[in-house]
Amino acid sequence: xxxxxxxxxxxxxxxxxxxxxxxxxxxxxxxxxxxxxxxxxxxxxxxxxxxxxxxxxxxxxxxxxxxxxxxxxxxxxxxxxxxxxxxxxxxxxxxxxxxxxxxxxxxxxx
Amino acid sequence: xxxxxxxxxxxxxxxxxxxxxxxxxxxxxxxxxxxxxxxxxxxxxxxxxxxxxxxxxxxxxxxxxxxxxxxxxxxxxxxxxxxxxxxxxxxxxxxxxxxxxxxxxxxxxxxxxx
Numbered sequence: 001x002x003x004x005x006x007x008x009x010x011x012x013x014x015x016x017x018x019x020x021x022x023x024x025x026x027x028x029x030x031x032x033x034x035x036x037x038x039x040x041x042x043x044x045x046x047x048x049x050x051x052x053x054x055x056x057x058x059x060x061x062x063x064x065x066x067x068x069x070x071x072x073x074x075x076x077x078x079x080x081x082x083x084x085x086x087x088x089x090x091x092x093x094x095x096x097x098x099x100x101x102x103x104x105x106x107x108x109x110x
Numbered sequence: 111x112x113x114x115x116x117x118x119x120x121x122x123x124x125x126x127x128x129x130x131x132x133x134x135x136x137x138x139x140x141x142x143x144x145x146x147x148x149x150x151x152x153x154x155x156x157x158x159x160x161x162x163x164x165x166x167x168x169x170x171x172x173x174x175x176x177x178x179x180x181x182x183x184x185x186x187x188x189x190x191x192x193x194x195x196x197x198x199x200x201x202x203x204x205x206x207x208x209x210x211x212x213x214x215x216x217x218x219x220x221x222x223x224x
Binding site: 004006031032034036041042043044045046049087089091096097098099100101102103105 | 114155204211220
């Protein structure tokens, strides 16, 4: 059975304290892995797509990496405005549907 | 501006009542999706459609129905058979046949049973 697991469920950081969020997956035939940011009461906002092991993408303070079993979202020197829930999702070779993990709720305190 | 529009933002349903959630996109995307999100949880797929007049059940389709009569529109009906409909509903769209296939989401409809 295809599974996507995110850890930790919640993460509290001080402003400027760098950390990483994890997304591990067991799927048959990965087409792509996606990271989204979701603010309370809003729809998810697309951040990154990763297609192959070893691939990395960056956007401001965020950097996403991919291995054959997991992906990391590294947050460097976070600011309070980075507080949100971060969702990862996998897309299988068989279709376009996304299977989501449970999300990591990030709280950055000033 | 291109995007996905969901309406209404808030919806209240009485016991035994059917309600329909609207989703419209002007991104010229082939595929459209409906997800359900419960508090503190990830998204679960209800239904998806890859082309007009065709749709498939997702992981939690029981108690829901959809139609895809136009490329731009993919309404979701929550029927009285759905015993626990209170949730946040998200519609998404993506390309299907070529190119980048990331899904773009609407701003959601919060459904509450009263």
